[in-house]
Amino acid sequence: MTLPRTRIWPAVAAVVLIQSAALGWMVWDRVSLLTSGREIALDVIPVDPRDMFRGDYVILGYDISRLPAALVPPNLKYGTRLYVTLERGADEVWTPVAASETYSAPEGDLRVVIAGRLQDGTGAVSAEGATHWIRYGIESYFVPEGEGLAIEAQVRERKIKALVSVGPDGKTALKGLLAGGKLIHAQPVL
Amino acid sequence: MWVTQKRLARDVARWREAGWVTAPGETEILKELAKGSGPGLAGALAVLAAVLLGFAVMSFVAANWQDMPRTLRLGILFGGLWAAYGTAGVLFQRGLDLFGHAAVLAGVAIFGASIMLIAQMFHIDGNPPDAVLMWALGALLAGTALRSNPALAFAMVLMVVWYWMESAAREAVYWPFLFGWAAVAAAFTWQRWLPGLHIAALALSIFTVFIGYLVNRGHAHELVVAAGLAAAAASFAGARIEPRFEALWSAGLTYGAGTAFAGLYAMQFLENILLYDGVQDAPRLIVTAMLSLALALGAIAWGFRSGNRALLWSGYIGFSLEILSLYFKTVGSLIGTSLFFLIAALIVAALAALAWRLHARETSEVTS
Numbered sequence: 001m002t003l004p005r006t007r008i009w010p011a012v013a014a015v016v017l018i019q020s021a022a023l024g025w026m027v028w029d030r031v032s033l034l035t036s037g038r039e040i041a042l043d044v045i046p047v048d049p050r051d052m053f054r055g056d057y058v059i060l061g062y063d064i065s066r067l068p069a070a071l072v073p074p075n076l077k078y079g080t081r082l083y084v085t086l087e088r089g090a091d092e093v094w095t096p097v098a099a100s101e102t103y104s105a106p107e108g109d110l111r112v113v114i115a116g117r118l119q120d121g122t123g124a125v126s127a128e129g130a131t132h133w134i135r136y137g138i139e140s141y142f143v144p145e146g147e148g149l150a151i152e153a154q155v156r157e158r159k160i161k162a163l164v165s166v167g168p169d170g171k172t173a174l175k176g177l178l179a180g181g182k183l184i185h186a187q188p189v190l
Numbered sequence: 191m192w193v194t195q196k197r198l199a200r201d202v203a204r205w206r207e208a209g210w211v212t213a214p215g216e217t218e219i220l221k222e223l224a225k226g227s228g229p230g231l232a233g234a235l236a237v238l239a240a241v242l243l244g245f246a247v248m249s250f251v252a253a254n255w256q257d258m259p260r261t262l263r264l265g266i267l268f269g270g271l272w273a274a275y276g277t278a279g280v281l282f283q284r285g286l287d288l289f290g291h292a293a294v295l296a297g298v299a300i301f302g303a304s305i306m307l308i309a310q311m312f313h314i315d316g317n318p319p320d321a322v323l324m325w326a327l328g329a330l331l332a333g334t335a336l337r338s339n340p341a342l343a344f345a346m347v348l349m350v351v352w353y354w355m356e357s358a359a360r361e362a363v364y365w366p367f368l369f370g371w372a373a374v375a376a377a378f379t380w381q382r383w384l385p386g387l388h389i390a391a392l393a394l395s396i397f398t399v400f401i402g403y404l405v406n407r408g409h410a411h412e413l414v415v416a417a418g419l420a421a422a423a424a425s426f427a428g429a430r431i432e433p434r435f436e437a438l439w440s441a442g443l444t445y446g447a448g449t450a451f452a453g454l455y456a457m458q459f460l461e462n463i464l465l466y467d468g469v470q471d472a473p474r475l476i477v478t479a480m481l482s483l484a485l486a487l488g489a490i491a492w493g494f495r496s497g498n499r500a501l502l503w504s505g506y507i508g509f510s511l512e513i514l515s516l517y518f519k520t521v522g523s524l525i526g527t528s529l530f531f532l533i534a535a536l537i538v539a540a541l542a543a544l545a546w547r548l549h550a551r552e553t554s555e556v557t558s
Binding site for chain 2: 002003005008009011012014015016018019026027030078135137138139140144187190
């Protein structure tokens with residue numbers, strides 16, 4: 001069955017509008033988070049020091065990606081949404097202090113709550129010293145081709161931190177990379 | 191049937207000589223032929239030039255992508271999306287449906303690329319299957335609104351990819367696939383596009399067969415066989431009750447039988463692949479092998495009876511696959527295999543004799 005003549009342009013308009021709206025929502029969601037969110041700097045653990053900035057896609061690991069089993073509620077499935085409360089220590093390092101399935105606003109400037117998804121299920125009882133892997137959505141960083149090697153050199157010498165924007169609902173977005181407190185890589189939001 | 195102009199000209203000359211076509215008739219036919227041969231070389235070259243230009247634009251954009259501010263990149267993506275669908279609209283209006291569908295596919299491709307590129311631009315690290323689902327829904331929208339079957343076919347492919355990603359991450363069956371599948375299958379039905387129904391049936395069969403590998407730690411093939419047989423039986427009954435949906439029933443029968451066969455095959459040859467031939471469960475193998483052969487023979491018989499070529503050929507292929515695999519696997523021992531084949535041969539020969547007698551009786555009834 002083909003489209004009758006009179007319906008062609010309304011149909012095209014519908015498809016264009018709906019698909020553009022979907023893409024536009026993706027953009028707006030990010031832009032609003034990046035411009036109005038709270039900025040925090042998280043220590044980055046290189047996932048593979050050799051290949052870290054080769055090519056244009058980088059996997060970032062964080063200390064906070066592994067939560068101590070004691071903090072995580074038991075009997076949760078893969079993919080469960082968790083809200084992790086981070087506390088800033090004297091050395092400017094954020095450490096997880098609590099995790100819950102519901103969001104509660106953080107108290108004070110030294111605390112922030114970020115949302116993540118559990119990447120492995122929790123059993124009823126956890127082993128001593130076990131950790132659970134959480135994915136916050138800030139693990140991928142896209143570096144322009146050719147700039148990776150320069151950044152890699154800096155990683156070897158100083159510790160890289162990720163500049164992250166945290167929204168009022170715990171959602172996070174990557175703003176850029178810091179090395180030694182200086183912004184070494186970031187783009188204007190739009 | 192694809193007939194070349196030269197061949198047709200020769201045929202028309204021959205028909206004129208035989209007196210079936212008059213001389214003025216021949217001239218008119220040849221004139222008509224020369225007219226309706228489409229855009230020809232000029233048109234084909236124009237299309238190729240357009241394709242080359244398209245690739246030139248894409249390469250240029252890719253080369254300068256990193257230097258562009260985000261606003262410009264978004265402008266290019268949205269502009270490309272609108273241009274693709276706008277072009278599709280123009281082409282459909284001009285009656286150039288084939289090119290119109292190509293433009294719709296280009297629009298769907300740009301939608302998918304935009305999802306990926308926006309994610310990259312803003313370092314979005316969501317759940318990758320979600321991006322594929324979003325793309326699939328976009329393809330479904332374009333296919334349904336613009337009545338574009340190629341876009342719907344692509345939507346089904348994306349749904350299967352989405353399922354595969356989600357089920358691989360969980361190492362379990364991801365049941366929401368059925369919702370996506372149903373949406374695209376409904377669109378195919380609404381469009382009355384027969385190849386689409388085949389694509390839908392194939393996707394569902396693949397989904398069913400993989401259940402056997404995902405549930406119960408990969409030993410749930412009995413479920414697959416049961417599901418396949420149930421589908422075949424339902425199609426069998428359905429053909430009697432509601433003969434209107436003939437295409438649906440014959441497809442259901444073929445795909446159901448095929449799914450059941452795949453399950454039986456897995457039970458026989460893929461599950462015990464690590465066991466030595468001596469340790470395998472011979473009685474179980476014999477039962478499932480007999481079932482497989484019976485299924486294949488049934489498909490062949492019914493294929494002949496109902497004129498369902500697909501079913502007939504599936505039966506032949508299934509039968510051949512089964513005996514070849516049995517030959518290589520051996521039924522307990524080589525002598526056991528030989529005995530098995532002998533018994534099977536005797537049974538099939540008896541069936542052949544029976545079929546011959548029925549056929550002879552039918553033709554004598556017709557002629558008498």
